[in-house]
Structure formats: C-alpha cells, structure tokens
Amino acid sequence: MSGKPTLDTVAKAAGVSIPTVSQVMRGAGRISEKTRDRVLKAAKALNYVPDQKAAAMRSGENREIGLVINQLSNPFNAEVISGVVDLLEAEGYLVSILDTRDDAERQARQLEAFIRHGRGGLIWVPALDTPDEAFDLLAAHKIPLVTFLRNVHGDFDHVGIRNADATATATRHLLELGHRQTAYFGGTEMSIVRRDRIAGYQRTLAEGGISNGIIWDSEDNKLAGLEAMLNLLRCHPEVTAIICNGDVVALGASLALQRAGLMPGKDVSIIGFDDIQDAAVATPPLTTMSVSPHKLGRKLAKVLLDRIRDPDMPISISEISAELIIRGTTGEPRKG
Amino acid sequence: MSGKPTLDTVAKAAGVSIPTVSQVMRGAGRISEKTRDRVLKAAKALNYVPDQKAAAMRSGENREIGLVINQLSNPFNAEVISGVVDLLEAEGYLVSILDTRDDAERQARQLEAFIRHGRGGLIWVPALDTPDEAFDLLAAHKIPLVTFLRNVHGDFDHVGIRNADATATATRHLLELGHRQTAYFGGTEMSIVRRDRIAGYQRTLAEGGISNGIIWDSEDNKLAGLEAMLNLLRCHPEVTAIICNGDVVALGASLALQRAGLMPGKDVSIIGFDDIQDAAVATPPLTTMSVSPHKLGRKLAKVLLDRIRDPDMPISISEISAELIIRGTTGEPRKG
C-alpha cells in the first residue's frame, strides 16, 4: 500500500530472506522449486519490479546504452537507429537516443549527464568541433564507446562509410559519361566525412586529368540545397554535373534545376549520397551512393557489444562500402 | 588511479569531510568560500562526477525523463522533440528518446524497462493497440505522464491537436472552392487522431449537404502514398480533392498525380497536415494544416514539469489549433 514494493516487502510476504528473493528474480544461485514458486507468486501479487538503479549501483553493470547523434531529423540516421535498437534490445539493453543537433556545447552537457548516470555504453556521432576533452572524459570513465560516421579521434572503435572510395566511384561514373565540369555540392564545415568525400572526388578528377573541381557549400536541408543550387547555376553555368554530400541536398538541387527550367540528368547530372527513401520516389529518381543503414546499425551494435564484453580488445575500425545506384539524374553532359 | 573517484576520494584529497563535499557539489548548506574552492579544485583534479544513480536512490528524485514516440523517422516528430528537449534540458533534465515504431509489444518492453530504471517522467505517444494495462502499470507506479497526440485514455495530462476542427477548416476550404467529390486520404488504423480528423471532415461535408465522402487508406510514407493515390485515381476518377492524414502521404499523392499526367491544384486539389519543411519546397508547394511543432514541444515540457512539481494537480488537456496554409495544391475543381 505505502511506497513501492522492494525485495524486503516480497521477502516478508513469502517468508524468506532478501537474498533468496534476489536470487529467484535473477534466476541465479541454488533455490528449491518450492520456495521459488512461493517467491514468484508473492512478487506477482505485490506487483514487484526490481529497481535497476540500485542493482546497477551494487553490481556496477548498467544495461542502458546511449546513442548520441548529430541530427535526429535526418531520415538516414533514423534508419540506422532502428538497426541498432533492434539488436541491442534483443540482448536486453535499453537504448536511449540523444540529439546534439551538432552543437558541441549541448553535446558536452549531454555527455556529462550521460556519465553521471553511469550508462553502460555509447554509440556516438561526435558533433562538429567536438573538443578533445570530450573524448578524454569518456576514456577516463572507461565507457565502452563506438564512434559512428565521424572517425575524428582514432583511439576508439569505429563504424563508418568508405567515403573516399564512394565519391571516387561516383566521380568515375560522371567522367565515364563524359562530364568535365563538375562540382562537389553540399555541407558547410570541413567534417572528416566531407573532407574524405571531397578527397575521393578530387583524386579521381586528377586521375582523369581534370583540375577544376568546384566545392559548393550548402546547409544540410532541402530548402538550403535548393537555394545553393540556384546560386551555383548563376555563378558557374558551365557545370554539367554535381556530386552531393547527401540525398537531402541533392533533392533540393534537383528541385532547383527544375525550377530553373533545366532537366536533372539531361542538362545537369546529380549524384546523391545515402539512398534515403525519397531518393527512389523523387522525379526524376535520384542516382545516389547507397549504404544499407540497417546494416550499419547492426554492425554498430555488434561492435559495441564486443567492446562491452571485452574492454581490452584491440580497437576495431569497420568501414562499409557504398554502392552506386544509377537512376534518373545522371546522363551524358549536354552539348555546347 | 583505481576505480572511479567518489565523495570519499574527493573528501580525503581536499582534507574535508564527506558531507562537506556533498554540500559543495550540490551548492547546498553553508560552506565558506575557502573550503568550497578547495573542494571544487580537488573534484576537478580528480575528474570527479557525482553518481546520479546513488543520488537518485537516496533522494528518490530522478531527473531523467523519457520520450516514447511512435515514429522517429517522421520529421514532424523530430521537430516536436527538439522543442521538448530544449525546455527540459534547460531545467536540468536528461531527455532520452525511445521509438516504438507503433509496435505495442516493443512498447511494452520499453515501458517496463522504463519503470525498472525508475525514470522521473514520461512523454508518450501511445502505440496503436496499446492495451489498458500499459496505462495501469504507469499509473500504479505513479509516473508523471503526459500523453501526446493520441488521447486514448483520458485520465492523464494530454497535449494534442484540435484535429476535428483542423479537418473541418480544410474541408470548408475545399467546399468554398466548389469541390463536391472529395476523399480523406491516408492512415490505415482507426487511431484516435485519424478518427477525429475524419469526423471533422465528415461533419463539415454533411453541413455542406454532401454525403459521399470517401475514406482511402495508405501507410504513412511517401512511396505508399504514391501508390495509394494511383489506386484512388483508378477506382474513383470522379474525386477532385483530397484531405490528407499527413504531409508525407500528401506529397506522395502529389507525385502520383504528376506521374499520371495530372496537375495538383488544377486537376485534383490536395491538403496536407503537419506543414513539414518539404511541404513548402515541393512542386507545387503543398497546401496544408500547420501546427507549430516547436510550440507543441514546449507545451508538452511545461505540462510535464507542472505534473512533476505537483502530482495532485487536476488533469490538464491542451489542444492546439492548426492553421490552414494555402499554397499551390488547392484550387477550383476541374470542369466536367
């Protein structure tokens, strides 16, 4: 009646000692069939639920893991998350998600709270401008940690995308179609991811004997992509193809072309990145670099579990390849 | 060196007693400037972070709140979340997000874990087919709770949208334009939200002397919306306007029209719901019912905080109005 039932309440009701109840609840130790039944019945009758905070405090184990991500509203991330959650929840973990919105200060507060609450593991896309102290703090507290997408530090497990190879593939596709005037489109900050992608782009251009690759910034949403593309068209009307930092800006760029009376895939070719659901549905459907988000998610979960189970394992770096999906926004360059 | 620093570690390092350190860390009690400095310096040097699990256990207060939502990948939800988080984090709470994907079983597991971990509050969009036991469980554990969007139970604080009024407004707009053959488009299950919206739609049709409103199902994503619309066109070519259950399916429907060689806003009018970012950017831009997601988020946070502070408060039900944003997908019905 008064207050939550605890081990003590159940123990008294079942006429046994506290440790006995504890053992029954966990299915540990040696307990006779008879008392087990009695305890379970009492627990059910009292509506007893164990207090994980107390358990975690005593045992030092915490089956809550955090997923700290830079942009919750990105559909690609949402799909990765569902992959992570599927696997970890099956193993009895509770996964809770935090959104930093790429704000290093907010992230710092969240990570500190995370540590205070003593979570058992972390999957993390470090925000832009994440200071080294953030990594030091996590390392000092020995939190099992996998970084995702942005391998900005190097001393931790990591799961990411083979970014340079992906944009190299994309660039090669454009070169083979005959494009000579191209741009890398999207992103603003020089994150590791964008740097690698641009590197792959430029390396491949160079291999093709081309030296005039343009880099064109845009915030990572559709509206910004649209406006940035209109600007690009004004400033560099000679460009016949762009490789985008993500599908969202790519779709914005595609809209911009159509608004300017141009045809994506005919007048200007576009290659996206991520293969979000909208990419296939858009008009025209978007050619893009595809990585399976669900696969990424499962890999992330597996790496984290391994790290939790054996903290002394050597560091694992996994990079997943992206695949070129040719749809309707790439074609031969326009004549003239 | 060995193990995490605790109050004891810090106390010894600073040459003071444990209660003193505790008071300094919490900013409570009367502590002289001098010893406060000494303690803080020692804490910093040792990289001390208080253990919230222990604190929560002792004090009975837990400043972690959970946000259990039915579809993380929906951009509207993502924006609501950011509103909630902004306000609650400012108050020192840690907000962690769980995604049920509208799966009542997954939700049951998550809620149970939630209770075991003794979270301090919950903002909840109940999954479809949520059984009453889920509510009973939360009530039994006296968890401060605000339901969101789906007011399926009635005995808890709630923040939602004036759904029936919104679709009534939308329907009136179509009637005024002269439409007589309309459909309610999108959604599959008869959730409270959809039921209310359909009720507003049908009531307004009836007021206009029209009785042949069609209800047309679709899963809640763009691709499904596209296909459902193609089917609708086949089965009911007489329809000249649709009111959608959400912008995502509305945009899918808009695509379908264009793919069928029809012009949204000329041949068939479309009204969406949510006013997500894509709505304004789409071609043609989507007429839609808009509610400010950030405002919803802040309201949610406020209601929850009030409930936490005074558990005996009378139940609060807030419904926020949606506003009709007229863009390019509505117009007079086609002739013939």
Next chain:
DNA sequence: GGTTTTCCTGACATCGTTTTTCCCACAAAT
C-alpha cells in the same frame, strides 16, 4: 569576558540491490 554566529567534523542511518560468507540440516560415506 561572555555570548552568539559561522563553519565544519564524525558518526550514524538510509535508499534497494548484489555478493560473499557462513551456517544448518540432512544424507551419504566411513
């Protein structure tokens, strides 16, 4: 000088678990 503040210590008790140790009874073995 005495009296009041101000600041701090020490020694518990408490939250609800887990874990280790220890004990008892009963059975099997000597």
Next chain:
DNA sequence: ATTTGTGGGAAAAACGATGTCAGGAAAACC
C-alpha cells in the same frame, strides 16, 4: 557413531550518495 559432503538458505557487508544530529573550534558581536 563420526566424518564428510552438499543443497538450501540466512546474515551481513558492501555500492555511493543524502540527510540528520550532536558537538566543537574559531571568529564575531556586545
């Protein structure tokens, strides 16, 4: 009958904080 073993359970000590209460030393007041 004494030893040895063993299954089943209890008692007590943690875990890391918060809170309380009695008291004491130093500084501040008149």
